[in-house]
Amino acid sequence: MRAPHTASSAPLLRLAGLRKRYPLGQHRIEALRGVDLEIREGEILALTGPSGSGKSSLLHIAGLIDADYQGQLEWQGRPLSGMGMHALTQLRRDALGFIFQGFNLVPVMSVADNVDFPLLLQGLTKAERAARVASMLADVGLEQHAAKRPDALSGGQRQRVAIARALVKQPRLIIADEPTASLDSHTATQVLQLLRERAKAQGAAVLMATHDARALLFCDRVLQLEDGRLQDARLADYTLNPTPSEAAA
Numbered sequence: 311m312r313a314p315h316t317a318s319s320a321p322l323l324r325l326a327g328l329r330k331r332y333p334l335g336q337h338r339i340e341a342l343r344g345v346d347l348e349i350r351e352g353e354i355l356a357l358t359g360p361s362g363s364g365k366s367s368l369l370h371i372a373g374l375i376d377a378d379y380q381g382q383l384e385w386q387g388r389p390l391s392g393m394g395m396h397a398l399t400q401l402r403r404d405a406l407g408f409i410f411q412g413f414n415l416v417p418v419m420s421v422a423d424n425v426d427f428p429l430l431l432q433g434l435t436k437a438e439r440a441a442r443v444a445s446m447l448a449d450v451g452l453e454q455h456a457a458k459r460p461d462a463l464s465g466g467q468r469q470r471v472a473i474a475r476a477l478v479k480q481p482r483l484i485i486a487d488e489p490t491a492s493l494d495s496h497t498a499t500q501v502l503q504l505l506r507e508r509a510k511a512q513g514a515a516v517l518m519a520t521h522d523a524r525a526l527l528f529c530d531r532v533l534q535l536e537d538g539r540l541q542d543a544r545l546a547d548y549t550l551n552p553t554p555s556e557a558a559a
């Protein structure tokens with residue numbers, strides 16, 4: 311079992327001097343140009359910035375999906391560079407959850423099986439898994455839909471399945487890339503509310519890239535990327551202004 315949720319100020323993931331380049335013919339695109347960021351236990355962070363500013367690149371590195379970068383990452387004070395392949399795989403499998411814009415559910419599996427999927431590698435008994443899946447589906451209000459296929463659900467319901475799938479293994483950090491981009495505004499607000507509520511209930515931190523001004527109301531801290539560089543911004547700056555781009559103008 312993981313350690314109980316501690317004070318919200320403890321550092322969970324630290325990124326220091328992070329740089330990311332993509333090759334482009336003879337040239338290279340500098341997607342991240344020296345990003346320093348500390349994600350603390352249990353905090354909900356919004357990552358804003360125009361398209362192409364490096365949000366997804368940052369999420370892929372923070373989510374340990376992309377290991378091709380320069381700079382340092384520390385997980386709970388331990389440098390990732392000192393961890394072996396096995397420890398990294400375990401960290402990714404047990405401590406991280408992902409939510410994507412396009413839901414990324416498996417269409418041929420039921421809602422329950424989609425949520426069960428991340429638990430398959432965790433060595434739980436079938437009964438333990440079934441109990442966890444059922445309680446997770448109840449938490450996101452989908453207990454009536456457990457046996458359905460994802461394509462029988464609305465967009466908002468599908469994103470709730472994705473939230474359940476990300477949270478079911480009780481990760482320490484949820485990485486969410488534009489999780490409301492495919493949703494209408496009413497549904498988006500409900501999904502954000504649910505994500506915040508469930509993440510707080512489990513003590514999971516959330517790093518969420520978003521264009522959605524409403525999303526900022528559900529976050530504890532707002533960060534802004536511009537041309538691969540991070541600028542700390544206060545939530546208050548945004549709540550007074552409808553969108554980050556207007557705030558920056």
Ligand code: ADP
Pocket residue numbers: 332333334339340341359360361362363364365366367368
């Ligand atoms: P955002 O998510 O904020 O839109 P990205 O991280 O996707 O930003 O992209 C940042 C920059 O890196 C952009 O200029 C983008 O074109 C470039 N980029 C992203 N992924 C790749 C890739 N796989 N190959 C080449 N360039 C990429």
Ligand code: MG
Pocket residue numbers: 365366367487519
């Ligand atoms: Mg992106």
